[in-house]
Amino acid sequence: MAAETAISRRDLLRGRPQPGPFRARPPGVTRQSLAACTSCGACADACPEKILDIVEDGVTLRPEAGECTFCGACAEACPEDVFADNRRMAHVMQISGDCLAKAGVACMTCRDVCPESAIAMRPRIGGPFLPELDTENCTGCAACSAACPADAIHAVEREPENV
């Protein structure tokens, strides 16, 4: 299940418009620049990893589908001003309670596939090591999310000032 933006109970009761679920974006695409996306699909066609989709508000990256290699093909293919020069992702990954290790099943898949060594396994008494994700070193490439056998790793938006 995709990570969702928290919605306050008060806003719900008052019928205020609610933010939709957070959708990850390819590197260099900000909330603001996404407004220029015409949904032409050129970026998705160009992506060699086939991890981009077009949804109603433009391009989205599917972290569960594979790893972004930061090759830049999507940005090169885009005919609009959607991809900023900064190729950084606007998201980092977060490990949910669905993690097998948290349920007592030994698993180190995410640690093993992370190209940035951003996931460490913390020893604990009475159970398998637990994965800990360092958001400072996480590039949002999604290699871990795609490899996780429990679909336990999802993208969450970085604070805007950190994008």
Ligand code: SF4
């Ligand atoms: S940078 Fe490359 S791998 Fe990543 S989304 Fe763009 S085209 Fe796909």
Ligand code: SF4
């Ligand atoms: S790959 Fe998934 S299930 Fe395995 S340790 Fe990492 S988060 Fe947990």
Ligand code: SF4
């Ligand atoms: S998204 Fe990439 S860099 Fe971040 S923890 Fe997962 S594999 Fe490592």
